[in-house]
Amino acid sequence: MDATQFNGIEMSDAEFEKIQKLVYDYLGIHLKDTKKLMIRNRLIKRLRQLKLEDYNDYLEYLAVKDDGNEFQEFINAVTTNKTDFFREYKQFEILRGEILPEFEKIKNQKNIRIWSAGCSTGEEPYSIAITLDEFFKNKPVWDFRILATDINSQVLEHSQNGIYNESVLSPLSKEQLSQYFLKGTGENEGTYKVKEILKNKIIFKQLNLFLPEFPIKGNIDIIFCRNVAIYFDKIKKQELFAKYYQLLRSGGYLFIGHSESLTGINNNFVFLKNNIYKKV
Incomplete structure (x- = not known):
């Protein structure tokens, strides 16, 4: 049976x-x-x-x-949703230690645009925002904005609320918790809420990745699409990463998950390391 x-x-x-x-x-x-x-x-x-x-x-x-x-x-x-703060931490180290310094040197316009595609419950875009805010803390001339999208309305609501149980925040330092989160008290004890200083850097939108046309302008500096394409077949992957290639500016970066690869999917990107690719 x-x-x-x-x-x-x-x-x-x-x-x-x-x-x-x-x-x-x-x-x-x-x-x-x-x-x-x-x-x-x-x-x-x-x-x-x-x-x-x-x-x-x-x-x-x-x-x-x-x-x-x-x-x-x-x-x-x-739809399935699994994510963590600073998941695949090495990628965030490379973002902080190599990519952002490169942008600081070469970008004439002092702004950075990032897309978190398949943002789930928000841990990824908030981790990105923390990384950029820390890097540009003493450089007020710089501005950054993050677009965070998902097809699932429930996880988007969770992301926008920005309330997390203390148990999922272990990857953050005490300083990061204090700087970017409000500690819950009373009936909210054991939870933390993202401060507006961080929320204001992120726009949350519902988006189907397979719309014929994305309602997104090009010249994106970085796209995070990690552990999303594992649910797609080869044809859909080729379609998606071709769109990403068009939306990224020349010199922009694509971050994918540790178990993913663009081999046989898209040969236009140049592989760097730790599943980070570059449009050249």
Whole structure:
């Protein structure tokens, strides 16, 4: 008996294949067959909420009756979000020790534009903002802005709120906690909230990476897209990184995850180290 028959509404292989196609067509994400039980467990809550009998009814609801709100619930349910503050710390060391000093020397315009694509619950863009704020602390002529995007509305709300449990903040120093976070008291004890000085450097937006055209202007200095493309097949990866190449300015940098590679995906970028690439 299929494991997805237990504890609720069954999901047939045919239903899962329809869900796989919908997710791929809209999000570019390739759901492996091994994800069937996970997807079933996440979507069963939506079926119960809507009082639907099976997943075919749910797919029909999305196609015919939905006003867009339920499709967002669907997106939130099928997307995975895992991140940490200063994840893959070596990349942040290179950003601070090599890339920012280079920008300081060569950029005529004293501004830096960074895109955190697939920002999840916000740890990445806030880590980037801390790194840049520390570097340019005594250089007020410099300005930086970070665009942080994700398709999942729930994680974007978490990012914008900027409230984190103390347990996830261990990668930060005591000085960073004091400088950039407010410590919760009373019923908020055990949490920290990002200060406005940091929040004001970041714009959070919902964005599907596979829109025909990005509503983003070019000349971006750095794009972070880490541990996002692992969910895409080769065709979607090629499409995405070609867009990134067009949006980056000459001399701009692309950061990807430690388990990712552009080999066979895009030969225009020059590999530097630690999964950092450069547009030359």
